[in-house]
Structure formats: structure tokens, C-alpha cells
Amino acid sequence: MIFSPLHAGNPGPMTGAGNWTYLLPGAVPTLVDAGVGTAGHLDAVAAACGGHLAQVLVTHGHGDHAGGAPALAARWPGARFAKMPWTERDAAHAVAWAPLADGMSVEAGDTRLEVIHTPGHSPDHLAFWHAGSRTLLAGDLLILGTTVFIPASSGGNLVDYLHSLKRILALGPRRVLPAHGPVIEDPETLLHAYLEHRHHREHQVLTALESAPRTIEQIVARIYPGLTREIIPMAMETVLAHLMKLLHDGLAARDGEQWFEVQ
Ligand SMILES: [Zn+2]
Numbered sequence: 001m002i003f004s005p006l007h008a009g010n011p012g013p014m015t016g017a018g019n020w021t022y023l024l025p026g027a028v029p030t031l032v033d034a035g036v037g038t039a040g041h042l043d044a045v046a047a048a049c050g051g052h053l054a055q056v057l058v059t060h061g062h063g064d065h066a067g068g069a070p071a072l073a074a075r076w077p078g079a080r081f082a083k084m085p086w087t088e089r090d091a092a093h094a095v096a097w098a099p100l101a102d103g104m105s106v107e108a109g110d111t112r113l114e115v116i117h118t119p120g121h122s123p124d125h126l127a128f129w130h131a132g133s134r135t136l137l138a139g140d141l142l143i144l145g146t147t148v149f150i151p152a153s154s155g156g157n158l159v160d161y162l163h164s165l166k167r168i169l170a171l172g173p174r175r176v177l178p179a180h181g182p183v184i185e186d187p188e189t190l191l192h193a194y195l196e197h198r199h200h201r202e203h204q205v206l207t208a209l210e211s212a213p214r215t216i217e218q219i220v221a222r223i224y225p226g227l228t229r230e231i232i233p234m235a236m237e238t239v240l241a242h243l244m245k246l247l248h249d250g251l252a253a254r255d256g257e258q259w260f261e262v263q
Helices: 039-049 069-075 158-171 187-208 216-223 232-248
Strands: 004-007 020-024 030-032 055-057 080-083 097-099 105-108 111-117 126-130 135-139 175-178 252-255 258-261
Touching: 004 039, 020 039, 020 175, 039 069, 055 105, 069 080, 111 158, 135 158, 158 187, 158 232, 175 187, 187 216, 187 232, 216 232, 232 252
Parallel strands: 030 055, 055 080, 080 097, 135 175
Antiparallel strands: 004 020, 020 030, 105 111, 111 126, 126 135, 252 258
16 A cells, blocks of 8 residues: 655644545545644645645544645545545534445555544544555544543543454554554554553443542542643543443442542
């Protein structure tokens, strides 16, 4: 699979160094993820696709992945835009989205990509699999050197996320092209580390509930001591994601703001 990594030029507190998008040149010049529509990104896309962009495949509806769609559509009015529908979010990135679903096969560049639904970070999250090279275009499913944020109160779901990780592990990927950070050359090691990390966090959350009911704030204070004020809301979302999984598994329950262990 031939591709050019193109940086979206959007560094920031939520995106780190910013997003990678991937251009597959060929019969169907295809951009994977739309970036945010910076002039530099649009010019890089134009240079990499030889002036003609046929298609934009978007991994999920977060602004740093889908937000550039209207700017790309203005520059390439004939391009097709496709993602899995997420009704509440897609209107914010107003182009005529063609719906993608798990199991589809899409022509891209000079090859084909398989569409894999990988919810968890968001409900509409897709990864694109190139079987020939065992390469996964992974969006926000995996990031080298850190963990993926699961926004439990806005579409994130840890049960789904763990299932998605196991599904990708079963594919046996050789290389993962993420939307943030460097190319992942040993994805199986990272996938195992991710699963181990979540298992460890779950144990910490359960331990925090052992002696008494706790609020999310109390659990955060126990398992993430010394967090700065700006980071606390994200830690609370992460703890909520774990609590929702424990609720799903029948290991925790809630009474108002209080969470407690189910014996
Ligand atoms: Zn995202």
C-alpha cells in the first residue's frame, strides 16, 4: 500500500502535536481523515494527490478528524466523503456523508481497504484495514507512548473499546498508522500493553471501592494523586469509563453520586 503521511497542522492541548492524515495516491486518490482544513494541509493534499482528490474516508466524528471536510469539499467539489454515521456530530461537519459500515470494502488509491467498526473512543469509530500489507489505518484507536482517552459521558465506552482492541489483535497487524504520534511498527506489543494497562486501572478502581462507597472525585484523588486542575476532568471521564464497565460486568453499582462494589 502506497501512502503519504500528511500533517494536519493543528497542534493543541487536545491533539498533542496535531493529527496525521494519510493520502493514498492512484486510481482513487483517497485521504484518510480530513484534518481541520488548514491552508497548509489542503496544499499538502493537493501536492500528494496530483491535484485530483476523489475521496475522503474519516475514522470518526471528532473535530480534529472530520472538521476539515467542508474545506476539502470546497476545494474538491467532486470528492466523496464517507464515515460511519454519528447523527449528533455529523451535522457539525456539514458535507454529504456517504455511510460506511463494518465489513464494507472500499476502493482507495490503487487498492482496497476493509472497513472495521472499532467503537470505544467514539461510537462511530472506524479503522481501515489493508490486508495485503497487514496495515491498519487506526484513527484514535492506538497512540504510541500514551493511552487513548475514553470520553465516557460523550460517546466513549470502555467495554466496546476493549472489544475493539481484541478484534484488532486477532487480525495480526504488522503496522499501524495512527492519527496521533509515530507509526506503530510493533502493534501487538502495544495492544497487549493497552489491555494490561486497562486491567490494572480496573483493579485500582475496584480497590478504591473496597472499604466504602466513593464518588468519582474521591476515586480520582486516590488513584491519580497530585493531578493538576486542568487534567482532573479527563481523569474523571476515565474513571467513569471504568465504573460504567464495572456496572456492565455486575461488579459495581451506583446510588446517586456514590459508587460501590457489588460482592
Ligand atoms: Zn478522537
